[in-house]
Amino acid sequence: MDDHLNEMMRLLNVDSNNVRIVGILGMGGIGKITIAKSIYNKLLQDFKNCCSFLADVRENVKQYKDKGIIDLQNQLLSDTLKPHPPITNVNRGIDAIKHRFLKKKVFIVLDNVDEKSQFDWLVGNRDCFSPGTRIIVTTRNKHVLNILDADETYEPPFMNPDQSLQLLNIHAFRKKFPPIDFDSISREVVSVTAGLPLALEVIGSFLSDKPKTVWENTLKKLKKIPNHKVQEKLREGGSIQxxxxxxxxxxxxxxxxxxxxxxxxxxxxxxxxxxxxxxxxxxxxxxxxxxxxxxxxxxxxxxxxxxxxxxxxxxxxxxxxxxxxxxxxxxxxxxxxxxxxxx
Structure with missing residues (x-):
């Protein structure tokens, strides 16, 4: 995680006085939200808590339509401007955000954005914000970042086998190294999860405190799904959403x-x-x-x-x-x- 944070800190360049948009791009399960949350927590104090993390924008808008947009607008305003009159209309929310952030340096994370309109409803454009503002957008869609004219884009690499094994062990055994009799099967599980952090976290949590027979049974099932199929499903969002x-x-x-x-x-x-x-x-x-x-x-x-x-x-x-x-x-x-x- 340190490597991810160091690279994101470099791309965000918080010492510069411009408004900066940085994208985190990759398929589902690659660890975008984990990276975004970690950098968000790291920078909270730097922005004097004028920060907002809006999770799963795409799903909120898709499932709840205007209500989802209004809820996100209210969350953004509540997180950064306390107190604020409640927003009850999308267009009024857009206007309120534009006027209230003109003289406000803020740090905002928009998680899982797949259309420019979602960005527009929530933050408008960079001219609405005070110098020093930083906006992170996580997405699977490179086209969105191109349209937004993002200043930088970070594409997290797949984890190497040692990193993957360590992540699995932390969730399965609550330590970096497995018991000796689980070492071999842990490595086999890692080899079939395509280096995806989300898959490793879910599987590790599931197998925590389970007998070896359950590990073996789970491994058999995982081996029926080729690595490229796991990745294809996560690109589509099918297996997670x-x-x-x-x-x-x-x-x-x-x-x-x-x-x-x-x-x-x-x-x-x-x-x-x-x-x-x-x-x-x-x-x-x-x-x-x-x-x-x-x-x-x-x-x-x-x-x-x-x-x-x-x-x-x-x-x-x-x-x-x-x-x-x-x-x-x-x-x-x-x-x-x-x-x-x-x-």
């Missing part, structure tokens, strides 16, 4: 979509089978396979903060039950339940 990503705020929207998706899988409540796979009955094999598919799907379609709540789960139903416990009910009930789970 087939169901909405749960960010902690969209539970009512995410839950029915996730139920519909899980119904296409072989799902069971799940069991932990403490014996060699060669000794499993057909019913046990079906139950374990269904549990693995459902748990893997749940891990894949939540953001990192939500994944932290369920990463310890070995049974899909256990993970599924934690999310409504946390996110359903009144605000007061939600707050107390979240505290219970975290502490």
């Amino acid at each position: 087939r169901t909405p990503l749960f960010d902690g705020d969209n539970y009512a929207f995410w839950k029915p979509n996730m139920i519909a998706f899980l119904m296409t899988q072989v799902t069971k409540d799940g069991v932990i089978i403490e014996k060699e796979e060669s000794e499993w009955t057909q019913a046990e094999n079906n139950a374990q396979e269904g549990n693995i598919k459902a748990l893997f799907s749940l891990f894949k379609y939540v953001v990192q903060s939500e994944l932290a709540r369920i990463a310890h789960c070995k049974i899909a139903k256990e993970a599924w039950d934690i999310l409504p416990l946390t996110h359903e009910g009144t605000d007061e009930v939600k707050s107390s339940k979240i505290e219970m789970l975290v502490f």
Whole structure:
């Protein structure tokens, strides 16, 4: 990550007094949002907290239309100008942003932008901002950055095998190196994940604290998907965005979509089978396979903060039950339940 941050710091050139737009370009799963979040956290104090991170712009606009745009406009204004009158109309939001940022040096991240109009609705153009402002745009679409006339573009390289192994180990074993008896199979898992950070994080979290038989079973399934197919799916967004990503705020929207998706899988409540796979009955094999598919799907379609709540789960139903416990009910009930789970 240090290499990514150093390169982004060079491209952002925060000491210069111009308004600068820097793109982070790459397929889904390459680590764009992780890099953007890391540089955002690093520069918060430099911009005196006049910063805003707008996550998954494309999905917000696609799913919620004008309401999604207005919500993002309100978030941008709330993050950087406190307090502010609430925005209720897209065009008024555009005008408010133009007028309020003319004398304001800010740092903004627009994550997952795939059309110039999304940029226009949220930040207009660079003339709207005070000198020293920095805007990062993450995207899969190079054409968007060309139209925006981005000053610089960073294309994160694929991770090398050693970096990939370290990332998998951190999520699976919470340390950089695996136990000796897991070293070989860890390397095999890395070899079939195409060097994609998101794939390594999801798989590592899923395999955390699992017996070696589950690792072997998962590896067999992964080997059925060639590396180039993994990359093609991530370029298209198909394997990551087939169901909405749960960010902690969209539970009512995410839950029915996730139920519909899980119904296409072989799902069971799940069991932990403490014996060699060669000794499993057909019913046990079906139950374990269904549990693995459902748990893997749940891990894949939540953001990192939500994944932290369920990463310890070995049974899909256990993970599924934690999310409504946390996110359903009144605000007061939600707050107390979240505290219970975290502490």
